[in-house]
Amino acid sequence: MNEYVKLLKEKGLKITPQRLEIIRYLDLNRTHPDADTIYTELKKSNPSLSRTTVYNTLDILNQQGLIRELTISRSEMRYDFETRPHHHFLCGKCGEIMDIYVKCPYLDTKELGGNHIEEIHGYFKGTCKNCC
Amino acid sequence: MNEYVKLLKEKGLKITPQRLEIIRYLDLNRTHPDADTIYTELKKSNPSLSRTTVYNTLDILNQQGLIRELTISRSEMRYDFETRPHHHFLCGKCGEIMDIYVKCPYLDTKELGGNHIEEIHGYFKGTCKNCC
DNA sequence: TTGTCTGCAAACGTTTTGCACGACC
């Protein structure tokens, strides 16, 4: 049985050609693509593919933990007056973002694997104590 | 001299009522607001305020390090097939996002200050070795 | 006075929604 079929079945998800293609694309392309890139690439071999399906599928796969969503790049910015190095916690229920001060070995890191580091952000997500 | 005037002057930025209001708002509201919230709130006392100014100002303040931009919540999602705990590095020049495997004391953290933790993301930003 | 900042309106890119059709237990 196909490896991707197995992944979907383990999570109780239905098997569709679109889902298999999207998983396969993400497995073969570890470039952290966005939804539109995936859509454009897969549309070449499957012209009837729609954006909606790509978005739906990515959402489901993320919910089931088969893939991981990142928000590292741009958009829906939040702003913080506290500029000293610290981390943040986002409550998935109430949406509140809280400052978190934890010991982090990388707060002053300037170089990592040859890359020059200018910022470091630690994002914790979960449910806050008020919403638990 | 006003504390916020001083902050702006130190960075060589011009003093405008709008900039002072925006800084003051962020200082008094440590709720990590988004641009539109800031706009809506400040528009109450300054009806002629425009979104453009809010966006421009936040951008400048962030560039000068007076405030800090966060992308923790939604939007322009990227997707990763690697679901094992790891961190990410974003190159500001070429835009590439790379996986980073560093020792992190929080990768298995389930609780922090009474909040239930489900995910942890470490985001490093800077210039990659190819762009340096 | 000069260069920058502001505000308006329009455009843009990404994501979400409503709905009808189709596929699959």
Place this chain on the structure above:
DNA sequence: GGTCGTGCAAAACGTTTGCAGACAA
């Protein structure tokens, strides 16, 4: 036959742009 998935189109949302007039230094 009922549920779920797909695809289309339109809408929504946050952000960016171009430009003209206003303002800070």
